[in-house]
Amino acid sequence: MVLIFAQRNREMTNQKLSDTYRHKGLRQKLMEELRKKGIYDEAVLTAINTVPRHYFMESSFLEFAYRDQAFPIGASQTISQPYTVAFQTELLQVNRHAKVLEVGTGSGYQTAILCELGAKVFTIERQRELFTKSQQLLGQMGYKPHFFFGDGYKGKSAYGPFQRILVTAGAPCIPSDLIDQLAEGGRMVIPVGDNQVQTMTLIVKNNGKIETTEHGTFIFVPLLKGTDG
Numbered sequence: 001m002v003l004i005f006a007q008r009n010r011e012m013t014n015q016k017l018s019d020t021y022r023h024k025g026l027r028q029k030l031m032e033e034l035r036k037k038g039i040y041d042e043a044v045l046t047a048i049n050t051v052p053r054h055y056f057m058e059s060s061f062l063e064f065a066y067r068d069q070a071f072p073i074g075a076s077q078t079i080s081q082p083y084t085v086a087f088q089t090e091l092l093q094v095n096r097h098a099k100v101l102e103v104g105t106g107s108g109y110q111t112a113i114l115c116e117l118g119a120k121v122f123t124i125e126r127q128r129e130l131f132t133k134s135q136q137l138l139g140q141m142g143y144k145p146h147f148f149f150g151d152g153y154k155g156k157s158a159y160g161p162f163q164r165i166l167v168t169a170g171a172p173c174i175p176s177d178l179i180d181q182l183a184e185g186g187r188m189v190i191p192v193g194d195n196q197v198q199t200m201t202l203i204v205k206n207n208g209k210i211e212t213t214e215h216g217t218f219i220f221v222p223l224l225k226g227t228d229g
Contacts, residue, residue, distance in 0.1 A: 027049050039086045047117055056137065057071060058074065069081055075130050077107075085109065089113055089117070091187075091202055092189045094114060095163070098164050099119075099122070099183075101159075102166050103166070104124070104168035105124065111145050112138060115145055125148075128227070146159070154177050157181055165189075166188075166189050167191065169221050170195065170198040171198075174201070182205045187204050189202055197219055198217065200216055200217070
């Protein structure tokens with residue numbers, strides 16, 4: 001029975017990690033859709049076209065993987081809408097080899113996009129279930145970000161400062177620890193607001209001063225303190 005169960009697990013993994021011509025065609029269409037919606041950074045669009053989003057989806061949503069929508073991924077979390085992922089990433093302006101802190105690994109999809117752009121990624125997840133799943137999946141895909149299970153509000157000061165910080169959940173305020181860990185000349189992208197709607201906020205640190213600009217409203221799951229699991 002153990003051998004049969006292990007074999008079924010391997011078969012399910014192999015099936016999940018299958019990337020067909022149909023999947024690639026759907027990604028191409030998604031990339032063009034995002035371009036029409038105003039995403040212009042070709043490196044970001046190429047990353048969206050490269051990373052198989054269906055790998056990160058629950059089985060019941062696989063057929064919808066390339067719709068421009070958010071979907072549940074377990075632990076009361078979601079995989080973000082592709083437009084939102086592309087918008088945040090474009091706003092972040094990720095340079096190759098940049099040290100990037102991601103707060104909220106979630107499914108790992110955004111993490112893969114950052115890795116695909118050539119960033120050195122440090123990613124934090126507070127949900128044990130998602131931390132374990134994303135770590136395993138991204139490893140299978142060949143990505144090697146630095147994973148941490150912990151409280152995203154606190155960041156990772158021991159590994160900072162970071163040229164870029166990306167927060168993938170809605171925060172009621174901008175965590176001071178994250179501002180402290182932002183390098184001089186660095187950029188942070190964070191959705192700020194209540195549990196209903198947030199404003200996408202860009203923070204740039206120049207000569208020790210913080211400059212903020214707002215870039216439209218979005219809806220994210222809340223950024224929570226502490227850890228779960």
